[in-house]
Amino acid sequence: MFLMAGKQKTIARQAQMKGRGLHSGQDIVINLYPAPPDGGFIFRRSDLSGHPEIKGNPENVVNTARATTLGEGEVKISTVEHLLAASFAAGIDNLLVEVQGPEIPIMDGSARPFYDIIQEAGRQEQPGDRRVWKIDAPLLLQEDNQTVLALPGEGLRITSVFFGRPPVGNQLLDRTDDWVDILKARTFGWMQDVEKLRSMGLIQGGSLDCAVVFDEDGPRNELRFPHEPVAHKILDLLGDLALFGPVHGHIIALGAGHYLHNLLARKLWELAGKEMF
Numbered sequence: 001m002f003l004m005a006g007k008q009k010t011i012a013r014q015a016q017m018k019g020r021g022l023h024s025g026q027d028i029v030i031n032l033y034p035a036p037p038d039g040g041f042i043f044r045r046s047d048l049s050g051h052p053e054i055k056g057n058p059e060n061v062v063n064t065a066r067a068t069t070l071g072e073g074e075v076k077i078s079t080v081e082h083l084l085a086a087s088f089a090a091g092i093d094n095l096l097v098e099v100q101g102p103e104i105p106i107m108d109g110s111a112r113p114f115y116d117i118i119q120e121a122g123r124q125e126q127p128g129d130r131r132v133w134k135i136d137a138p139l140l141l142q143e144d145n146q147t148v149l150a151l152p153g154e155g156l157r158i159t160s161v162f163f164g165r166p167p168v169g170n171q172l173l174d175r176t177d178d179w180v181d182i183l184k185a186r187t188f189g190w191m192q193d194v195e196k197l198r199s200m201g202l203i204q205g206g207s208l209d210c211a212v213v214f215d216e217d218g219p220r221n222e223l224r225f226p227h228e229p230v231a232h233k234i235l236d237l238l239g240d241l242a243l244f245g246p247v248h249g250h251i252i253a254l255g256a257g258h259y260l261h262n263l264l265a266r267k268l269w270e271l272a273g274k275e276m277f
Protein backbone atom coordinates (compact mmCIF):
# COMPACT_ATOMS: atom_id res chain seq x y z
CA MET A 1 0.00 0.00 0.00
CA PHE A 2 1.00 3.61 -0.48
CA LEU A 3 1.94 5.99 2.33
CA MET A 4 2.09 9.73 1.83
CA ALA A 5 5.45 11.13 2.84
CA GLY A 6 5.68 14.85 2.20
CA LYS A 7 6.12 16.43 -1.19
CA GLN A 8 8.00 15.28 -4.29
CA LYS A 9 11.35 16.84 -5.10
CA THR A 10 13.42 17.65 -8.14
CA ILE A 11 16.70 19.53 -8.49
CA ALA A 12 16.60 23.33 -8.15
CA ARG A 13 18.92 24.14 -11.09
CA GLN A 14 20.39 22.47 -14.17
CA ALA A 15 23.72 20.70 -13.58
CA GLN A 16 26.34 19.31 -15.93
CA MET A 17 29.09 16.75 -15.56
CA LYS A 18 31.51 14.96 -17.83
CA GLY A 19 33.30 11.63 -17.57
CA ARG A 20 34.37 8.52 -19.38
CA GLY A 21 32.03 5.67 -20.30
CA LEU A 22 33.28 2.44 -18.69
CA HIS A 23 32.50 0.24 -21.68
CA SER A 24 32.70 2.59 -24.66
CA GLY A 25 35.73 4.53 -23.36
CA GLN A 26 34.08 7.68 -24.82
CA ASP A 27 34.03 11.02 -23.02
CA ILE A 28 30.38 11.65 -22.26
CA VAL A 29 28.61 14.81 -21.05
CA ILE A 30 25.44 14.54 -19.02
CA ASN A 31 23.04 17.34 -18.15
CA LEU A 32 20.58 17.04 -15.29
CA TYR A 33 17.40 19.13 -15.46
CA PRO A 34 14.51 19.66 -13.06
CA ALA A 35 11.47 17.56 -14.11
CA PRO A 36 7.74 18.02 -13.40
CA PRO A 37 5.91 16.21 -10.56
CA ASP A 38 4.87 12.57 -11.15
CA GLY A 39 7.36 12.30 -14.03
CA GLY A 40 9.97 10.14 -12.26
CA PHE A 41 13.31 9.66 -14.00
CA ILE A 42 13.46 10.38 -17.72
CA PHE A 43 16.60 9.63 -19.76
CA ARG A 44 17.24 11.45 -23.04
CA ARG A 45 19.90 10.63 -25.69
CA SER A 46 20.93 14.07 -26.97
CA ASP A 47 23.51 12.53 -29.37
CA LEU A 48 20.79 10.80 -31.44
CA SER A 49 18.52 12.53 -33.94
CA GLY A 50 15.17 13.53 -32.46
CA HIS A 51 16.64 13.29 -28.93
CA PRO A 52 14.67 10.16 -28.00
CA GLU A 53 13.65 9.63 -24.38
CA ILE A 54 13.40 6.52 -22.23
CA LYS A 55 11.14 6.42 -19.21
CA GLY A 56 12.94 5.16 -16.13
CA ASN A 57 10.68 2.36 -14.96
CA PRO A 58 11.48 -1.28 -14.10
CA GLU A 59 9.96 -2.65 -17.32
CA ASN A 60 12.30 -0.58 -19.49
CA VAL A 61 15.36 -2.42 -18.15
CA VAL A 62 16.60 -4.40 -21.16
CA ASN A 63 19.94 -5.70 -19.91
CA THR A 64 21.34 -6.46 -16.45
CA ALA A 65 24.74 -7.95 -17.35
CA ARG A 66 27.40 -6.09 -15.28
CA ALA A 67 25.26 -2.89 -15.27
CA THR A 68 21.65 -1.82 -15.66
CA THR A 69 20.65 -0.78 -19.19
CA LEU A 70 17.42 1.01 -20.01
CA GLY A 71 15.95 0.79 -23.49
CA GLU A 72 12.91 1.60 -25.57
CA GLY A 73 13.00 0.34 -29.16
CA GLU A 74 16.48 0.86 -30.59
CA VAL A 75 17.44 3.48 -28.01
CA LYS A 76 19.53 2.37 -25.04
CA ILE A 77 21.37 3.97 -22.12
CA SER A 78 23.50 1.82 -19.85
CA THR A 79 25.06 2.08 -16.39
CA VAL A 80 22.17 4.14 -15.01
CA GLU A 81 22.28 2.62 -11.52
CA HIS A 82 24.90 4.79 -9.77
CA LEU A 83 23.27 8.06 -10.82
CA LEU A 84 19.91 6.63 -9.72
CA ALA A 85 21.33 5.53 -6.34
CA ALA A 86 22.67 9.05 -5.76
CA SER A 87 19.31 10.58 -6.72
CA PHE A 88 17.49 8.18 -4.41
CA ALA A 89 19.82 8.98 -1.49
CA ALA A 90 19.33 12.70 -2.17
CA GLY A 91 15.52 12.27 -2.05
CA ILE A 92 15.01 13.23 -5.70
CA ASP A 93 11.77 11.92 -7.24
CA ASN A 94 11.73 13.63 -10.64
CA LEU A 95 14.74 14.21 -12.88
CA LEU A 96 15.51 14.59 -16.57
CA VAL A 97 18.90 13.09 -17.45
CA GLU A 98 20.25 14.12 -20.84
CA VAL A 99 23.14 11.94 -22.02
CA GLN A 100 25.38 12.64 -25.02
CA GLY A 101 26.24 8.98 -25.54
CA PRO A 102 25.25 5.36 -24.90
CA GLU A 103 26.12 5.18 -21.19
CA ILE A 104 26.26 7.23 -18.00
CA PRO A 105 29.94 7.98 -17.30
CA ILE A 106 31.55 5.76 -14.69
CA MET A 107 33.29 8.68 -12.87
CA ASP A 108 35.24 7.15 -9.96
CA GLY A 109 33.15 3.93 -10.00
CA SER A 110 30.96 5.10 -7.11
CA ALA A 111 27.76 7.16 -6.83
CA ARG A 112 29.38 9.97 -4.85
CA PRO A 113 30.21 12.33 -7.78
CA PHE A 114 26.53 12.21 -8.82
CA TYR A 115 25.40 12.92 -5.27
CA ASP A 116 27.80 15.86 -5.01
CA ILE A 117 26.48 17.46 -8.20
CA ILE A 118 22.86 16.99 -7.06
CA GLN A 119 23.75 18.63 -3.74
CA GLU A 120 25.34 21.50 -5.63
CA ALA A 121 22.26 21.92 -7.83
CA GLY A 122 20.04 21.98 -4.74
CA ARG A 123 16.62 20.42 -4.20
CA GLN A 124 13.24 21.92 -4.86
CA GLU A 125 9.95 20.80 -3.35
CA GLN A 126 7.11 20.24 -5.82
CA PRO A 127 3.31 20.33 -5.54
CA GLY A 128 2.80 16.53 -5.91
CA ASP A 129 2.57 14.24 -2.86
CA ARG A 130 5.46 11.83 -2.41
CA ARG A 131 4.09 8.32 -2.30
CA VAL A 132 6.08 5.56 -0.66
CA TRP A 133 5.24 1.91 -1.27
CA LYS A 134 4.97 0.02 2.02
CA ILE A 135 5.71 -3.68 1.63
CA ASP A 136 2.85 -5.39 3.48
CA ALA A 137 3.49 -9.08 2.75
CA PRO A 138 6.68 -11.13 2.33
CA LEU A 139 8.05 -11.54 -1.18
CA LEU A 140 10.68 -14.13 -2.05
CA LEU A 141 12.62 -14.07 -5.32
CA GLN A 142 15.28 -16.59 -6.29
CA GLU A 143 17.39 -17.18 -9.37
CA ASP A 144 20.43 -19.45 -9.55
CA ASN A 145 22.38 -18.70 -6.37
CA GLN A 146 20.76 -15.33 -5.80
CA THR A 147 17.98 -14.59 -3.32
CA VAL A 148 16.00 -11.48 -2.43
CA LEU A 149 13.51 -11.49 0.42
CA ALA A 150 11.37 -8.39 0.96
CA LEU A 151 9.55 -8.12 4.30
CA PRO A 152 7.35 -5.50 5.93
CA GLY A 153 9.27 -3.03 8.09
CA GLU A 154 9.63 0.58 9.17
CA GLY A 155 11.65 2.83 6.87
CA LEU A 156 13.90 1.16 4.28
CA ARG A 157 16.28 -1.40 5.71
CA ILE A 158 18.67 -3.35 3.49
CA THR A 159 20.64 -6.35 4.64
CA SER A 160 23.07 -7.45 1.97
CA VAL A 161 25.34 -10.48 1.92
CA PHE A 162 27.99 -10.70 -0.78
CA PHE A 163 29.66 -14.04 -1.44
CA GLY A 164 33.00 -12.91 -2.86
CA ARG A 165 35.70 -15.03 -4.42
CA PRO A 166 38.94 -15.07 -2.39
CA PRO A 167 40.47 -12.82 -1.19
CA VAL A 168 37.21 -10.86 -0.71
CA GLY A 169 35.26 -13.63 1.03
CA ASN A 170 31.78 -13.23 2.45
CA GLN A 171 30.69 -9.76 3.56
CA LEU A 172 27.52 -8.60 5.29
CA LEU A 173 26.19 -5.07 5.71
CA ASP A 174 22.93 -3.92 7.27
CA ARG A 175 21.62 -0.36 6.84
CA THR A 176 18.42 1.52 7.57
CA ASP A 177 17.63 4.90 5.95
CA ASP A 178 21.30 5.90 5.94
CA TRP A 179 22.84 5.81 2.50
CA VAL A 180 25.07 8.82 1.99
CA ASP A 181 28.37 7.32 3.18
CA ILE A 182 27.97 4.09 1.21
CA LEU A 183 27.59 6.11 -2.01
CA LYS A 184 31.37 6.34 -2.15
CA ALA A 185 31.75 2.53 -2.45
CA ARG A 186 33.23 1.80 -5.87
CA THR A 187 32.40 -0.91 -8.36
CA PHE A 188 34.87 -3.77 -8.25
CA GLY A 189 36.24 -6.68 -10.21
CA TRP A 190 38.92 -9.30 -10.40
CA MET A 191 42.20 -8.95 -12.28
CA GLN A 192 41.70 -12.29 -14.05
CA ASP A 193 38.44 -10.97 -15.57
CA VAL A 194 39.88 -7.68 -16.82
CA GLU A 195 41.63 -9.05 -19.93
CA LYS A 196 38.66 -11.26 -20.80
CA LEU A 197 36.23 -8.30 -20.67
CA ARG A 198 38.64 -6.09 -22.68
CA SER A 199 38.89 -8.74 -25.40
CA MET A 200 35.07 -8.77 -25.56
CA GLY A 201 35.20 -5.02 -26.33
CA LEU A 202 33.99 -4.12 -22.84
CA ILE A 203 35.52 -1.90 -20.12
CA GLN A 204 37.48 0.12 -22.71
CA GLY A 205 37.33 3.08 -20.29
CA GLY A 206 38.22 0.98 -17.22
CA SER A 207 41.19 1.70 -14.97
CA LEU A 208 42.14 1.68 -11.30
CA ASP A 209 40.68 5.22 -11.18
CA CYS A 210 37.15 3.90 -11.59
CA ALA A 211 37.04 0.51 -9.86
CA VAL A 212 38.55 -1.57 -7.09
CA VAL A 213 40.41 -4.44 -8.68
CA PHE A 214 41.32 -7.53 -6.65
CA ASP A 215 43.95 -10.12 -7.42
CA GLU A 216 44.77 -13.18 -5.30
CA ASP A 217 46.76 -11.06 -2.83
CA GLY A 218 44.07 -8.48 -2.18
CA PRO A 219 42.94 -5.14 -3.63
CA ARG A 220 45.33 -3.55 -6.18
CA ASN A 221 44.21 -0.09 -5.05
CA GLU A 222 43.42 1.11 -1.54
CA LEU A 223 39.90 0.44 -0.24
CA ARG A 224 37.90 3.47 0.90
CA PHE A 225 36.53 1.45 3.83
CA PRO A 226 36.35 -2.20 4.85
CA HIS A 227 33.53 -4.11 3.13
CA GLU A 228 33.53 -1.70 0.18
CA PRO A 229 32.26 -4.47 -2.18
CA VAL A 230 29.11 -5.26 -0.15
CA ALA A 231 28.50 -1.52 0.36
CA HIS A 232 28.60 -1.17 -3.44
CA LYS A 233 26.05 -4.00 -3.71
CA ILE A 234 23.66 -1.99 -1.51
CA LEU A 235 24.30 1.08 -3.67
CA ASP A 236 23.47 -0.92 -6.82
CA LEU A 237 20.26 -2.21 -5.19
CA LEU A 238 19.21 1.34 -4.27
CA GLY A 239 19.79 2.47 -7.86
CA ASP A 240 17.84 -0.44 -9.37
CA LEU A 241 15.00 0.03 -6.87
CA ALA A 242 14.86 3.78 -7.63
CA LEU A 243 13.35 2.86 -11.03
CA PHE A 244 10.30 1.78 -9.00
CA GLY A 245 10.36 4.48 -6.35
CA PRO A 246 10.64 4.92 -2.58
CA VAL A 247 9.91 1.80 -0.51
CA HIS A 248 9.42 1.00 3.17
CA GLY A 249 10.33 -2.54 4.18
CA HIS A 250 13.24 -4.81 4.98
CA ILE A 251 15.03 -6.15 1.92
CA ILE A 252 17.44 -9.01 2.44
CA ALA A 253 19.69 -9.59 -0.59
CA LEU A 254 21.88 -12.69 -0.68
CA GLY A 255 24.40 -12.71 -3.52
CA ALA A 256 21.93 -10.69 -5.61
CA GLY A 257 22.87 -8.65 -8.68
CA HIS A 258 21.16 -6.32 -11.13
CA TYR A 259 18.92 -9.06 -12.59
CA LEU A 260 17.31 -9.91 -9.25
CA HIS A 261 17.19 -6.25 -8.17
CA ASN A 262 15.23 -5.52 -11.34
CA LEU A 263 12.94 -8.52 -10.74
CA LEU A 264 12.14 -7.08 -7.29
CA ALA A 265 11.47 -3.63 -8.77
CA ARG A 266 9.19 -5.22 -11.41
CA LYS A 267 7.23 -7.20 -8.76
CA LEU A 268 6.77 -4.11 -6.60
CA TRP A 269 5.68 -2.13 -9.64
CA GLU A 270 3.08 -4.80 -10.47
CA LEU A 271 1.84 -4.86 -6.88
CA ALA A 272 1.56 -1.06 -6.93
CA GLY A 273 -0.60 -1.29 -10.06
CA LYS A 274 2.22 0.23 -12.15
CA GLU A 275 1.24 3.54 -10.60
CA MET A 276 4.66 4.68 -9.53
CA PHE A 277 6.04 6.63 -12.45
Ligand SMILES: [Zn+2]
Pocket residue numbers: 081082187232236
Ligand atom coordinates in the same frame (compact mmCIF):
# COMPACT_ATOMS: atom_id res chain seq x y z
ZN1 LIG B 1 27.52 -0.65 -9.46
